Amino acid sequence: MSTSLGVDRAGGVVRVGALAPLSPPGWVEAGRQLVAGLELGVRDVNDAGGVGGRPLELVVRDTAADPRRAAAAVDELAGLGVAAVTGEYHSVVARAAAARADALGLPFLCSSAVLDALTDQPTERVARIAPAQSHGWRVYADFLLGAGHRRIAVATQPSVYWASGTGILRERLAPRGGSVVEFDMSVLGPAALCDALAAHGATALLLLVGHPEPAASVVRSVRRDPRLTGVLIGAPAGQPEFAEWATLLGGDGAGIPFLRYLPERLTPLGTRVEAALRARLAGPPSFVAFEGYDTIAVLADVLRAHGTDRADITASWARVDTEGTRGRIRLSRAPGISVRQWAWPPVRIVDRDPTDLDRFRVLHTG
Numbered sequence: 474m475s476t477s478l479g480v481d482r483a484g485g486v487v488r489v490g491a492l493a494p495l496s497p498p499g500w501v502e503a504g505r506q507l508v509a510g511l512e513l514g515v516r517d518v519n520d521a522g523g524v525g526g527r528p529l530e531l532v533v534r535d536t537a538a539d540p541r542r543a544a545a546a547v548d549e550l551a552g553l554g555v556a557a558v559t560g561e562y563h564s565v566v567a568r569a570a571a572a573r574a575d576a577l578g579l580p581f582l583c584s585s586a587v588l589d590a591l592t593d594q595p596t597e598r599v600a601r602i603a604p605a606q607s608h609g610w611r612v613y614a615d616f617l618l619g620a621g622h623r624r625i626a627v628a629t630q631p632s633v634y635w636a637s638g639t640g641i642l643r644e645r646l647a648p649r650g651g652s653v654v655e656f657d658m659s660v661l662g663p664a665a666l667c668d669a670l671a672a673h674g675a676t677a678l679l680l681l682v683g684h685p686e687p688a689a690s691v692v693r694s695v696r697r698d699p700r701l702t703g704v705l706i707g708a709p710a711g712q713p714e715f716a717e718w719a720t721l722l723g724g725d726g727a728g729i730p731f732l733r734y735l736p737e738r739l740t741p742l743g744t745r746v747e748a749a750l751r752a753r754l755a756g757p758p759s760f761v762a763f764e765g766y767d768t769i770a771v772l773a774d775v776l777r778a779h780g781t782d783r784a785d786i787t788a789s790w791a792r793v794d795t796e797g798t799r800g801r802i803r804l805s806r807a808p809g810i811s812v813r814q815w816a817w818p819p820v821r822i823v824d825r826d827p828t829d830l831d832r833f834r835v836l837h838t839g
Contacts, residue, residue, distance in 0.1 A: 487524045487781055489515075489772060490550035490558040491533045492543055492570055499538035500684060502715045503562045503761050507585055508533060509753050510765025511560060513746065518773045525777065529769075536561060540569030547573040547581075556781040557582060559768045562761065564588035564606070564634045571599045571812070580786040583812075584768040585761050588634055592811045600790045600804050600813035602768050606634075607641050607809065609732045609820050612839030613709045614645035616730065616822045617677060619837065622705065623651045626675035628658050628666055628682055628691055635681040638709065642679070658682050663694035671700040680708045680729075688712055689721050696725045707731070714759050719830040727827040730836055734760045736799050736819035737835070742770075743798030757831070767797040771804075 491511050493504035515531045523529055532555060534546035543566045550558055557580035561567040567586030574581035575592055581599045583591065587606040592599055617625060625646060629635045643653045654673055656666055670678060678695060680688050688708070695701050708731040712718055718726050739747060746766050750758035771793055779789040790813040795802045804813040820839035826832040 485527045486530045487527050487776060488530045488532055488553060488555045489769075490547070490553070490555040491531050491560040492536050492546055492558065492566070493533065493560050494538045494562055494566070495533075495535035496537045498683075499536060499566075500562060502717045503585070503759075504535070506715070506754065506759045506762040507560055507562055507765045509750060509758070510762035510767075511584070511769055512765075513749055513753060513762075514766040514769025514773070518769060524773060524781070529773065529776075533560075536563070536566050536570075538563045538566055540566050543567075543570040544573040546570070547577065547579065551577045551579050556580070556776060556783065557772060557786055559772060560584050560765070561586050564591075565632060567591060568633075575599055578783055580783055582768055582772055584764045588637060589810055590637075595811045597790065597813070598787045599811075600793075602764050602771065602802070602815050602818070604734060604817050604820060605807065605810050605814060606637055608807075608817055609734075609839070610638055610641040610709055611645045612820050612837070613707070613730075613732055613822060614642050614651070615839070616837040617707070618646065618649055618651060620705070622677040624673070624675045625651060625653045625677050625679065626656060626670055626673060627653060627679045628656050628661075628687075630658050630682050630687075638681055642709075658687050658691070663687065663690045666691060667694050667698045667701060670695070670704065671698070675704065677705040677707055680706065680712060681710065684712045685717070685721055692722055692725050692729070705730070711760075713825055714761070716756055719825060724827060724830070727825045727830055730822050730824045733821050733823045733833070734799070734818045735763065735821065737821075737838075739763075739798055740796065740800065742796055746798045763798045767795075767799065767802060770797055771795045771802055 493507045495504045518529045536543040559582045562585045564586040575596045575598045583601040589605045706729045711731045774795045779785045790804045793804045807814045807816040822837040823833040
């Protein structure tokens with residue numbers, strides 16, 4: 474087995490690359506949570522003796538939500554000899570990173586991006602911890618139907634991720650009598666959106682737009698429009714998960730259902746990790762931090778069992794069986810998904826309690 478990839482010969486360090494949005498226009502809070510989970514995972518691996526007695530080293534690169542920057546970072550990390558690349562939150566960025574890693578023969582274990590088509594063609598080099606978008610967003614559509622919503626509006630922006638989400642919702646809702654109308658926020662302002670909503674008669678508006686803007690402005694406008702008092706605002710992509718949302722919007726940001734990839738109860742490992750993440754972040758960890766930790770837990774098991782050769786790592790995805798913070802993690806081939814996939818992480822729909830913004834109410838379990 475080759476030892477030239479993933480190991481610093483001088484120091485015997487096993488290097489792992491990590492991608493995350495750590496500067497605008499990336500979602501910086503998501504990136505910070507993701508890196509906190511990855512770093513805690515690396516700390517725990519090293520406290521337990523590392524990988525075959527060698528310390529694990531995380532080499533972090535900021536993608537700033539830029540696909541080209543992410544692809545360039547993959548090239549750089551490959552040149553540094555990392556054994557694998559992990560991380561990334563934004564789906565379109567992760568897709569660019571996955572394509573480049575696949576082309577270079579570099580294993581990529583994606584932590585948080587959910588776009589189904591993470592690669593154009595099936596590959597063994599890429600695997601994923603987060604659920605595929607089609608799985609989570611179908612659960613969200615079922616929640617809407619169960620809550621009596623049939624006329625759904627989406628405030629959207631041009632993006633393969635938002636377009637994919639809209640398609641999943643439409644496909645799930647239509648056979649059950651539901652409909653989806655799109656409002657392009659690259660053309661409409663918040664006030665014009667409110668006029669269009671009032672004219673259409675939708676009972677739910679989903680935010681398929683960037684954070685903080687235009688999402689925050691849309692929420693404020695809808696909340697203040699007396700014509701839209703009964704309209705449910707939803708955010709399947711998870712914008713309200715992070716503390717920044719509550720700080721920015723206060724009570725206006727409550728009661729907005731979103732997808733959250735946490736179980737009713739964490740595993741014993743998860744309970745311990747939650748306390749450590751809370752201390753590291755000086756606040757409650759998001760599900761994204763747990764995704765980061767679980768990524769390192771899986772990769773460390775692979776490296777310990779199969780070594781640091783890149784081909785051996787990718788050949789081992791099918792044999793993964795790791796205790797994670799949210800359940801037992803195995804990577805399989807899910808129908809319609811081009812990469813190895815944990816099928817499935819826990820999926821719940823929650824919102825922030827209007828009487829206590831730090832409390833999340835569980836509305837639906839998928």
